[in-house]
Amino acid sequence: MRSSVKTQRNWTLLFVYIILGLFSITTLIPFLWMFLTSFKSLQEVDKPGILPHQWHKENYGEVFKQIPFSQYYLNSFLVAAWVTFLTVVTSAMSAFAFARMTWKGRDQVFLMYLATMMVPGVVTMIPNYAIIVRLHLLDSYTGLIVPASFSAFGTFLLRQFMISIPKALDEAAYLDGASPWRTFWDVIMPIAKPGLAALGILTFLGNYGSFYWPLILIKSDSLRTLPIGMLNFDGNYGRQTNLIMAAGMMSLIPPLLLFLIGQKQLLKGIQMGAVKG
Amino acid sequence: MKRRLTRLAPLPFLLPNLVGFMVFTAGPVVFSLASSFTNWNLQRPGQTSLIGTQNFTEIWGDPKFWLSFINTVYLMLGIPASIAFSLWLAILLNRKMKGNETLKALLFLPSVTSGVAIMILWKNLYNPDFGPINAAIEGFFHSVGFGNIHGPQWLSSTQNPLSLDVEKVGLAPKQFGVGARDALNLLGIWAAIGGSNMLLYLAGLANVPEDLIEAAQVDGAGKWACFRKITWPQLAPTTFFIVVMSIIGGLQGGFETARVMTNGGPSGTTTTIAYYIYNKAFEAYQIGYASAVSWLLFAIILVFTIFNWKFGQTEGTV
Numbered sequence: 001m002r003s004s005v006k007t008q009r010n011w012t013l014l015f016v017y018i019i020l021g022l023f024s025i026t027t028l029i030p031f032l033w034m035f036l037t038s039f040k041s042l043q044e045v046d047k048p049g050i051l052p053h054q055w056h057k058e059n060y061g062e063v064f065k066q067i068p069f070s071q072y073y074l075n076s077f078l079v080a081a082w083v084t085f086l087t088v089v090t091s092a093m094s095a096f097a098f099a100r101m102t103w104k105g106r107d108q109v110f111l112m113y114l115a116t117m118m119v120p121g122v123v124t125m126i127p128n129y130a131i132i133v134r135l136h137l138l139d140s141y142t143g144l145i146v147p148a149s150f151s152a153f154g155t156f157l158l159r160q161f162m163i164s165i166p167k168a169l170d171e172a173a174y175l176d177g178a179s180p181w182r183t184f185w186d187v188i189m190p191i192a193k194p195g196l197a198a199l200g201i202l203t204f205l206g207n208y209g210s211f212y213w214p215l216i217l218i219k220s221d222s223l224r225t226l227p228i229g230m231l232n233f234d235g236n237y238g239r240q241t242n243l244i245m246a247a248g249m250m251s252l253i254p255p256l257l258l259f260l261i262g263q264k265q266l267l268k269g270i271q272m273g274a275v276k277g
Numbered sequence: 278m279k280r281r282l283t284r285l286a287p288l289p290f291l292l293p294n295l296v297g298f299m300v301f302t303a304g305p306v307v308f309s310l311a312s313s314f315t316n317w318n319l320q321r322p323g324q325t326s327l328i329g330t331q332n333f334t335e336i337w338g339d340p341k342f343w344l345s346f347i348n349t350v351y352l353m354l355g356i357p358a359s360i361a362f363s364l365w366l367a368i369l370l371n372r373k374m375k376g377n378e379t380l381k382a383l384l385f386l387p388s389v390t391s392g393v394a395i396m397i398l399w400k401n402l403y404n405p406d407f408g409p410i411n412a413a414i415e416g417f418f419h420s421v422g423f424g425n426i427h428g429p430q431w432l433s434s435t436q437n438p439l440s441l442d443v444e445k446v447g448l449a450p451k452q453f454g455v456g457a458r459d460a461l462n463l464l465g466i467w468a469a470i471g472g473s474n475m476l477l478y479l480a481g482l483a484n485v486p487e488d489l490i491e492a493a494q495v496d497g498a499g500k501w502a503c504f505r506k507i508t509w510p511q512l513a514p515t516t517f518f519i520v521v522m523s524i525i526g527g528l529q530g531g532f533e534t535a536r537v538m539t540n541g542g543p544s545g546t547t548t549t550i551a552y553y554i555y556n557k558a559f560e561a562y563q564i565g566y567a568s569a570v571s572w573l574l575f576a577i578i579l580v581f582t583i584f585n586w587k588f589g590q591t592e593g594t595v
Contacts, residue, residue, distance in 0.1 A: 016369050023366060024383045027471055031386065033409055034398050046407040048416075094294035097287040106287075109295075116302050120529045120578060122554050123571045126564055127305035127312070150297025180286050209391035211533050216559050227393035231537060234397050241401055248394035259389040263382060270473045271480040 038246035045241045059246045066237060069247060071222060072229035075141075077254070079214075079225060080207040082145045087203045088196055091154030096184050098155065099162035100170055110159070113152045121212070129216055139219045148207060154199050160272060161195030162188060198269025201262045205255055226251045313569035319562035332569035342570065343446055344545060345553040348458065351437070352549060353527035355462035360519055362470040364512075367478035368504075381479075384471025396537040399464050403431040429455040432539055435546045443544045457547050461534050474519050481515035482508070521585050528578050550574050 037045055038059055040052040063069050097103075098110050128147050137143035165188060173183045189196070211227045218224055224232065230251060234244050259266065313332055317325040336342050370381060387395065402408050411428030418426040429436070435443045436454030443452065485508055493503050531549030535541045541548035541556070548556070550570065558567035 013374060016372070016374070020366070020369055020380050023362075023471070024380060026467070027384055027386055030395075030398055030402060030467075033402065037401075048412060090294040090297065093290040097290040101287045101290070103287045112303065113298065116298075116306060118525070118575075118578065118582070119302075119306055120551075120571060120574055122529070122532075122551055122558075123309050123568075123575055124302055124305040126558050126568055126571065127308040128301055129559075130308075130564070131300070131305070146297075147301045150294050150301055152298060152302060155294055180290070184290070205389060209393070211393055211536075212555075215536070227391060230393050230397060234400075234537075241407075244397055245401075248398055251394045252390045255389045255391060259382075259385075267381075267385075267476055270476050 034245045034248055037242055038249050040242050042240060042242055056242070059242050060250065063243050063247045063250070066240075066243065067229060067233050067247075068221065069229070069250070072224055072226045073250075075223060076208055076226040079141065079144045080204050080210075082141075083148045083207045084200050084204045086145070086149035087151045087154050088200050090149065091151055091158050091199060092189065092192065092196060093184070094155045095158035095162050096188060099159045100165075100183070100188060101180070113155055117152050117156065125212065125216075128213075132217065138217060139223060141223070143217050144214060144223075144225070148210070148213065151203070154203065157199055157269065157272065158192065158195050161192055165191050194265055194268060195272070197262060197265040198272065201258060201266045202269055204258060205266075208255060309568045310572060312565050313572045315565040317563075317565035317568075319564060325565070328565075332566050333573070335566070336570060336573060340445065341545070341548075342550075342553065345548045345550050347441065347446065348546060349528060349531060349549040349551075351439075351441070351458050352461055352465070352531050352547075353524070355465045356523045356527055359466040359469040360474060360516075360523065362466065363472075363474035363519075364478050364516075366470060366475050367482055368508075370475075371479060371482040381471075381475075384475065386471070387468040388472035392533050393537055395468070396464075396534055399460075400432065400538045403460050405430045405433070429459075431455075431460045432457045433543050435544050437546075443546060457539055457543060461531070461538070461547060464534070474523075477515055477519055478512065481512045485511045517585070521582060524581050524585065525578055528574065528581065 036050065036052060039055045039057065040059075041054070041056055044053055098106060132138055132143045132147065135143075137146075169187050169191075170183050173187050178186070209227060210225070214225045214228050215231075218228060221229075221232075230244070230247055233247060237243075314327055314329060315325050316328045316331075366384060370377060402410050405411050405428060408431075410431070414428040415426065418424070434454065434456035436452050436456040437458055438453065438455065440448050440450055440453045442449040489507055490503050493507060498506070529551055531547065532551040532555060535547050535549060535552040536555070539547040541552050551574075554567050554570050554574070557563045557570060
């Protein structure tokens with residue numbers, strides 16, 4: 001009896017592994033094709049055959065010769081890093097005001113934050129574009145960074161995190177004569193670290209892949225971020241599938257590294273964002 | 278003195294975010310609503326005036342808008358499949374087994390990698406003449422003796438299994454087949470199944486009380502019965518959240534794929550509402566009209582969300 005339950009369990013597990021294996025393979029095949037194609041010669045790309053006849057490592061160097069790829073890399077990195085830093089700082093501060101302080105109109109203001117999260121991005125995109133034109137920030141780093149740095153979502157996420165911290169901690173700090181700033185820095189921020197990390201990773205990944213805003217804002221080649229640079233490379237440099245795949249592979253490295261390092265926090269953050277409170 | 282200090286204490290914490298929020302979010306929302314009642318056009322500066330609801334009546338009679346609406350809904354047809362797959366994967370992963378974390382990371386890959394690179398990749402995968410997808414399809418048919426069967430034209434085809442017509446709202450039998458919109462739906466499913474929906478379901482499954490399922494199994498309930506009677510109802514809040522977010526995302530979606538992979542074509546079949554707004558605002562510079570469409574989109578999203586809310590409530594789950 002006991003052993004039959006066990007064998008049944010083993011069969012179930014085998015079935016589970018097979019199905020999960022099939023899904024994983026389906027997920028991986030496009031990436032694998034991208035990897036292999038990035039090492040092929042252009043003539044070879046269109047021919048049947050899976051492995052490159054000869055591994056053309058020079059494809060990767062060729063990308064840098066044809067387009068200012070390192071500049072795109074730098075731009076993407078710089079913009080995403082600034083947006084992440086500003087978003088985390090301003091969201092943490094406002095989340096503190098919403099979660100750990102009582103003031104008149106607090107809940108009404110918070111409700112307004114929540115309400116705007118439902119508004120489609122395109123609604124605010126058009127006036128934001130008009131504002132940036134007015135401020136003469138079209139085609140500039142500032143124009144790329146500043147409008148993306150104040151997040152209602154970030155405030156919401158961190159508020160949810162901070163509100164679960166026991167109130168007794170602030171009260172103890174208050175009795176010790178700590179100012180709100182001290183409480184913020186020395187009591188709440190250390191506890192909120194996992195939340196900050198989650199928001200940081202989500203923001204970085206989101207902004208690194210950001211497409212719409214840079215697309216309408218950036219006109220000069222030297223300010224292009226990776227997605228815009230790749231779009232341009234794909235559209236205006238003829239069909240060079242092997243090179244565009246090499247560029248694609250390189251553009252995937254930073255998010256992959258970040259994911260490997262911060263996997264735990266990222267997954268937590270996504271699950272946390274869904275908890276309404 | 279002390280009291281005054283505490284009353285102003287929240288301000289410095291709140292201000293940086295609140296100012297940015299007002300300037301780049303709340304203000305623009307109001308501003309955009311106002312401009313939807315104007316004929317603002319960036320190519321005719323200084324000639325902007327209020328025109329009442331004229332934009333909205335114009336949209337009502339604009340066939341391009343209605344076609345983009347149909348395209349948007351069509352591109353959401355993959356959502357149920359992708360949610361079902363996410364749930365299945367989560368159930369499979371929700372057990373003690375070796376390699377659990379690695380599999381999760383693998384399946385999550387499409388969600389971390391940036392959109393444009395992936396879309397350019399898929400554009401090549403779908404290439405009807407050189408791409409590996411048709412090579413695989415044609416290779417398969419060749420090996421079973423149907424050497425003259427060709428794969429679909431994918432991104433350059435207006436065909437669809439529903440036989441929807443292209444230039445006007447209606448049906449046309451010659452449109453029967455597989456085309457660009459189906460290609461984008463498949464891509465959407467591939468990209469989404471191992472993503473945040475799967476993670477949310479995993480979090481939801483962790484909260485399903487195990488003793489409840491064990492008790493049911495002792496009573497002789499089969500796996501499917503356990504799922505239907507216990508797991509599925511317990512997951513209802515998660516499902517509700519995922520459905521609402523997917524619909525909101527779907528209604529706003531399709532911009533990137535359209536811009537990177539198809540330019541909204543062929544014959545406008547992949548032009549979603551979001552891409553239509555982009556064309557109107559940033560290609561034709563009709564800011565007033567584009568604002569009106571974007572508010573209409575917002576209204577559609579609100580209606581869907583409220584509908585979901587009501588529907589979710591009657592299920593007795595929220």
